[in-house]
Amino acid sequence: MKILGTLYQDHRERLFHYLLRMTADYDLSRDLMQESFTRCLERYGDEIETMALLYRVARNLAVDHLRKAARSEPLNVVETADPVSLDHQLMVREQYRDVLGALQTLSLEDRELLSLVAGEALSYRDMAAILETSENNIKVRVHRARKRLRGQLSKRGES
Amino acid sequence: MTEHFISMFIDDELDLDQKIEFVESLHSDAFFKTEAVALLRQEKRLRDDPVQLVPPAVVRSVSPRRWARWLSPLLIGLGSAAAAVVLFWMTMLPNSDIDAVQPAKIHRFIIYRPDISSVQLTGSFTGWQPTAMHRIGDSGYWEVEMALPGGEHRFAYLLEGSQRIADPTVPARERDDFGGENSILRVAL
Numbered sequence: 001m002k003i004l005g006t007l008y009q010d011h012r013e014r015l016f017h018y019l020l021r022m023t024a025d026y027d028l029s030r031d032l033m034q035e036s037f038t039r040c041l042e043r044y045g046d047e048i049e050t051m052a053l054l055y056r057v058a059r060n061l062a063v064d065h066l067r068k069a070a071r072s073e074p075l076n077v078v079e080t081a082d083p084v085s086l087d088h089q090l091m092v093r094e095q096y097r098d099v100l101g102a103l104q105t106l107s108l109e110d111r112e113l114l115s116l117v118a119g120e121a122l123s124y125r126d127m128a129a130i131l132e133t134s135e136n137n138i139k140v141r142v143h144r145a146r147k148r149l150r151g152q153l154s155k156r157g158e159s
Numbered sequence: 160m161t162e163h164f165i166s167m168f169i170d171d172e173l174d175l176d177q178k179i180e181f182v183e184s185l186h187s188d189a190f191f192k193t194e195a196v197a198l199l200r201q202e203k204r205l206r207d208d209p210v211q212l213v214p215p216a217v218v219r220s221v222s223p224r225r226w227a228r229w230l231s232p233l234l235i236g237l238g239s240a241a242a243a244v245v246l247f248w249m250t251m252l253p254n255s256d257i258d259a260v261q262p263a264k265i266h267r268f269i270i271y272r273p274d275i276s277s278v279q280l281t282g283s284f285t286g287w288q289p290t291a292m293h294r295i296g297d298s299g300y301w302e303v304e305m306a307l308p309g310g311e312h313r314f315a316y317l318l319e320g321s322q323r324i325a326d327p328t329v330p331a332r333e334r335d336d337f338g339g340e341n342s343i344l345r346v347a348l
Contacts, residue, residue, distance in 0.1 A: 012213060012215075013208075013213045016210075016213045016214070017208060017209055017210075017213070020209050020210065021205075021209065026210065026214075030214040033214075096207060096208075096209045096210075099204055099205055099207075099209075100209065103205075114205065117170055118202070118205045118206045120206065123170075123172070124167075124170065124172050139163050139166070139167060139172070140163050142163070142166045142170065143162065143163035143165065143166035143167075144163075146166055146169075146198050146201065146202070147198075149201065149205070150197060150198065150201055153201065
């Protein structure tokens with residue numbers, strides 16, 4: 001049993017980066033992160049069984065959003081007229097936009113696998129629980145997804 | 160040789176037998192080695208933090224009393240126009256007596272230290288728990304935003320996880336019980 005507040009402290013940044021890799025959208029990732037914590041609180045109270053539940057909630061929110069979007073999400077990580085977000089322009093690492101761009105060309109399934117594993121917080125077993133599949137399936141799919149990302153980065157002349 | 164051992168190696172999922180097989184393959188199969196190194200480099204790049212400032216989570220509250228047990232309501236209240244009360248989570252306040260939502264103001268802490276690799280903020284508003292500050296590009300500045308309730312707060316910066324200094328730009332200071340100095344910040348709402 002984990003205290004949700006502890007999960008917040010330990011996983012806020014990882015969860016945000018996971019969502020950003022999934023969506024390539026800074027503001028959307030922030031909103032999804034907030035909604036994830038809110039829903040966990042509403043659903044599980046201030047104690048949550050595992051951090052995998054938090055990621056499952058976040059993943060479902062992100063997938064729902066992405067599937068509802070009829071077109072691909074723009075890379076609006078730094079594109080905004082809001083002066084408050086000028087700070088974000090300083091924060092976003094320019095070179096990472098290439099990686100985000102390559103990720104967005106992958107299937108949603110590949111993207112979520114690579115986004116989950118990149119956070120370094122989840123084991124294959126955790127990921128299998130989040131994605132409701134087997135651990136063996138995760139082993140094979142993660143590797144295939146990595147190879148496909150490599151192919152995309154090669155096409156862009158980035159690897 | 161199962162090629163997905165490369166990914167299992169990257170993700171620390173190999174058992175000892177698989178590690179033996181993996182290392183043997185690296186030595187005997189040039190293609191395997193090339194593939195492993197390329198995917199490791201790719202993963203290093205992928206795991207790099209996309210942004211340097213992760214936004215705080217502003218979470219809708221449905222029950223302030225329930226939240227009060229484990230959340231620090233440091234950012235609260237977006238004014239009368241806001242229909243929903245929001246809470247900003249900073250840290251746990253176990254057994255807190257806080258029953259009501261407190262108003263708060265966002266404060267940016269910023270320090271110029273281009274010569275070091277990590278800066279943390281520690282203060283009365285975090286229960287003196289260190290909070291990581293974020294480097295602003297290559298500018299040499301580090302920053303973090305905190306939602307602070309009104310009143311007087313004490314804080315200091317932790318350089319490289321150990322050296323504790325007061326904010327050089329804040330004149331109001333006081334000595335702590337350990338011979339160091341804390342900066343004093345007054346927040347008016």
